[in-house]
Amino acid sequence: MNIDKERTLQLFLKLINNSQNVEIYESSIRIVQYLSDYNFEALQSYFREAMKFDKLQRKVSVMLAVAWLKNHKNSYSLLQEAWEISDEAKAAVIDVAVRNYTYNEAKVKNKCYALYRKFLNERNDKIVKEYNNSFLFMNENSFKFYADFLLAFININNPQHDLHYFLEYLLKCCKRNPIECFNLLIEVKNKRTYAIIKNAYYAALPLKITIGTYNALNEKKELDIPYLNKILDLFDELLQSNIFKHKALYELDSI
16 A cells, blocks of 8 residues: 555656646645655645645645644644745634544644634634634534633633624533533623623623523532522623613523
């Protein structure tokens, strides 16, 4: 099998030698994915040329990020080169981080966490959108894996970040993870209140999460009275704001 790979590699390198044809680079993405685990070093010139084409920058960044997770030599330096050229390349690694973070290997998890945090402060529209949408790809059954990502997102006070999908994810997870979701909601209240009150739709979500965490804890055989009181305190605090009041009566019907 290695002989076949070597022959394929040499033929491929001969094909792209000094080529500036974007179609050739684009059509070769799959073969590069196949060959990169065999001889990543031999493909470095391919990656440097391919990342110059706008339409390939996201795909190249994904391949390089995955190569870094697999410990391929020089993959991270190439990834940094791609980031210098393209915001699309930066945005792409956020998705790589989310989709690979649930692997059990500690080194892979640590690298994914580093990738996810890398551009949290940036305000480019493509990067911000990738962060805002990242919660759509987090499975609710994997909440405990992603808790660090959620906290990192909240702790970075980037006004461009939208909390819509973040809060919807908490709402999905609060029945199974009431205490963790409540604690994250407290972080939202303390650090990102402005992001909630600028959008009336957000007024319902914190209330629903508060009620959901209360219901989940109240159904347990051993009641956690201190936490139940904390949740009621938060609900009462939310009601002090006019933005939440008009939603409260409707949401209370669900208790």
